[in-house]
Amino acid sequence: MTDVAPDRASERASERTRVVPLAGAGALAGGVTAVVLAAAGVLLARADLVLLALPLALSAAWAWSSRPADRPDGPATGLTVRVAPDADRRLVRYRVSVDRSVGTDAVHVRVSVLGTTPHDLVVTPARAADLAGEAPVLHSGPQLLLRLQHRLLGQDAAWFTAPARELDAWQVVTPRTVPVASLPLPHRLQGMTGNHQSARPGDGGDFRDVHPFAPGDRLRRIDWRATARRARQTDELFVRRTSALADATVVLVLDSRDDVGENVDDWTGPTADGQGVTSLDLAREAAASLATAYAAAGDRVGVQDLATQVRVVQPGGGGRHRDRVVRAITLSRPSGSRFTRLRAPVVPAGALVYVFSTFLDDEAPRMASLWRAGGHRVVAVDVLPAPRTAGLEPHERIAFRVLTLEREERMRALQASGVELLRWQERHGHAGERAAALRTLARTGRRPR
Amino acid sequence: MTGRSRVVDGAPERPRILPPDIGPAFPGWWARAGVLLAGVGLAAVTVHGFWLVVGVALAAVAALSPQTLVAWGLALYLGAGALALPHDGWTWRFTALLLGLHVLHVLASFSLALPPGGRVAWGVLAAPARRVLVLQVPVQAFAAVILVTLAPGGDGPHLRPVALVAGAALLAGVVLLVWRWRTPR
Numbered sequence: 001m002t003d004v005a006p007d008r009a010s011e012r013a014s015e016r017t018r019v020v021p022l023a024g025a026g027a028l029a030g031g032v033t034a035v036v037l038a039a040a041g042v043l044l045a046r047a048d049l050v051l052l053a054l055p056l057a058l059s060a061a062w063a064w065s066s067r068p069a070d071r072p073d074g075p076a077t078g079l080t081v082r083v084a085p086d087a088d089r090r091l092v093r094y095r096v097s098v099d100r101s102v103g104t105d106a107v108h109v110r111v112s113v114l115g116t117t118p119h120d121l122v123v124t125p126a127r128a129a130d131l132a133g134e135a136p137v138l139h140s141g142p143q144l145l146l147r148l149q150h151r152l153l154g155q156d157a158a159w160f161t162a163p164a165r166e167l168d169a170w171q172v173v174t175p176r177t178v179p180v181a182s183l184p185l186p187h188r189l190q191g192m193t194g195n196h197q198s199a200r201p202g203d204g205g206d207f208r209d210v211h212p213f214a215p216g217d218r219l220r221r222i223d224w225r226a227t228a229r230r231a232r233q234t235d236e237l238f239v240r241r242t243s244a245l246a247d248a249t250v251v252l253v254l255d256s257r258d259d260v261g262e263n264v265d266d267w268t269g270p271t272a273d274g275q276g277v278t279s280l281d282l283a284r285e286a287a288a289s290l291a292t293a294y295a296a297a298g299d300r301v302g303v304q305d306l307a308t309q310v311r312v313v314q315p316g317g318g319g320r321h322r323d324r325v326v327r328a329i330t331l332s333r334p335s336g337s338r339f340t341r342l343r344a345p346v347v348p349a350g351a352l353v354y355v356f357s358t359f360l361d362d363e364a365p366r367m368a369s370l371w372r373a374g375g376h377r378v379v380a381v382d383v384l385p386a387p388r389t390a391g392l393e394p395h396e397r398i399a400f401r402v403l404t405l406e407r408e409e410r411m412r413a414l415q416a417s418g419v420e421l422l423r424w425q426e427r428h429g430h431a432g433e434r435a436a437a438l439r440t441l442a443r444t445g446r447r448p449r
Numbered sequence: 450m451t452g453r454s455r456v457v458d459g460a461p462e463r464p465r466i467l468p469p470d471i472g473p474a475f476p477g478w479w480a481r482a483g484v485l486l487a488g489v490g491l492a493a494v495t496v497h498g499f500w501l502v503v504g505v506a507l508a509a510v511a512a513l514s515p516q517t518l519v520a521w522g523l524a525l526y527l528g529a530g531a532l533a534l535p536h537d538g539w540t541w542r543f544t545a546l547l548l549g550l551h552v553l554h555v556l557a558s559f560s561l562a563l564p565p566g567g568r569v570a571w572g573v574l575a576a577p578a579r580r581v582l583v584l585q586v587p588v589q590a591f592a593a594v595i596l597v598t599l600a601p602g603g604d605g606p607h608l609r610p611v612a613l614v615a616g617a618a619l620l621a622g623v624v625l626l627v628w629r630w631r632t633p634r
Binding site for chain 1: 466467468469470471472474477516518520521524525528529531532534543546547550551554555557558559561562563564566567568569570572573575576577580581584585588591592595596
């Protein structure tokens with residue numbers, strides 16, 4: 001399960017809705033029944049019939065006279081939601097408050113939690129003033145926590161108000177970040193400063209080579225032993241050169257066009273209920289972890305999104321920029337857009353490109369191949385959760401099998417084109433699998449081009 | 450409230466997503482079941498034989514489809530059935546009918562408004578039950594006075610003025626009610 005941290009406490013209030021009493025058919029029907037019974041009693045000279053009509057007439061009249069005034073400046077009702085994360089950050093607690101419901105028999109609240117089927121709750125006005133609940137934090141990213149709607153039921157339900165406008169309470173859940181010890185680097189480092197050794201000679205790095213003295217070399221770098229050993233002429237000098245330091249430019253490319261869970265049966269479902277860990281949960285966790293690790297190493301990190309141009313953050317360094325990158329990653333949400341790009345988004349020269357995708361279609365692999373063909377080092381991060389196929393119909397199993405085979409073929413083609421693969425979710429019983437894969441990538445990545 | 454995740458058969462069970470806690474509650478369809486019970490019970494008290502079957506059928510329709518307002522048609526049917534009751538003054542049958550029609554009216558009104566699939570807090574019933582009590586006590590007492598003191602034997606020529614006055618007062622009350630309804634408040 002993804003351990004995530006919801007945003008800080010927040011409060012949302014609905015627009016205030018004027019209480020407009022609508023006629024309930026019950027009051028009218030009760031009144032008509034009373035009149036008919038009374039008239040029959042009068043015509044047939046039966047006092048018992050008239051007496052039977054009496055409580056109906058009194059009840060209808062009492063209920064109807066209790067309705068609020070239907071004036072433009074009449075009373076208004078509203079709904080307020082306060083949301084706060086629980087101490088252990090696995091729950092979100094909320095309190096719903098309906099005001100101005102005094103004088104009614106009941107308040108009808110329709111609430112949908114985390115996109116599940118709406119529940120109709122009918123409570124007393126006192127309870128409606130403070131309706132508390134909690135919801136589990138199942139996913140990271142932006143999510144609809146509550147969808148609320150309410151109406152007031154008058155005395156004996158003889159009148160009621162029109163349903164107020166729906167109030168949506170959203171929450172943004174920051175993804176968990178896991179420590180990443182081994183960081184793959186691009187083939188070519190950029191910049192004049194940083195924490196990584198560049199192939200270029202300069203200051204700050206380890207010993208590089210011994211080289212004939214050239215204009216610009218500092219005198220204190222002259223290696224007299226090497227000069228005595230190697231010099232063939234008296235004016236020939238040799239210097240010890242060190243490597244320069246440089247930083248890496250890393251671009252994290254999210255494929256947020258879809259979001260699939262671990263239950264294959266839910267892949268076509270619209271709600272978060274029962275989906276388990278989703279691909280975007282893993283993508284957010286992976287991207288946020290790598291962004292934090294690279295930023296801590298002094299590298300420049302940027303974000304691209306294959307689904308939209310809105311969540312683009314150009315590469316940069318520093319703590320504030322890291323927060324901006326993590327925020328952009330956190331706000332990624334499934335867009336459902338299916339368009340084909342003519343060319344891959346532009347990334348800085350020499351950048352290391354991570355592509356976080358399920359690779360269930362051709363778009364993300366095509367982009368990865370284009371970047372690889374452009375000379376970038378590309379790591380394809382597979383964020384498809386381990387699928388659970390329980391409950392699938394036979395034809396669905398066949399479809400899933402075909403989909404899996406196509407995906408494997410895509411991954412093989414990616415590897416053949418030089419793109420490196422990294423599976424983010426560790427398999428059950430294979431703890432440390434991801435760290436080992438990252439170590440391998442970090443070791444093998446920087447080869448001369 | 451929301452349960453924590455557990456592991457069943459190797460696969461983690463997701464925490465359940467539940468609505469806010471409203472305390473002790475009953476399903477909304479119980480209002481419809483109440484209409485059915487009240488209708489069948491009153492029909493059993495009031496009519497017999499074929500007419501009982503008709504009453505039960507009306508109660509079933511009223512419970513299944515409150516929007517048809519058949520519940521008030523059933524009230525009229527039961528009122529008509531009261532004409533066939535023995536005219537021996539204030540009886541338990543009449544008392545039950547007087548109470549039952551009122552309860553049927555309230556239950557039918559709520560069955561129109563309550564979502565059948567929803568949850569209704571028990572506290573919602575407190576105010577309607579209190580009002581039924583407040584209305585029933587004087588009405589039952591008044592009915593007892595009318596039927597026992599003034600007309601111990603049931604109908605008769607001497608009861609006509611009383612019935613006329615009561616009916617006229619009721620009609621006047623309804624006219625006033627309609628007038629109040631039509632007049633902006």
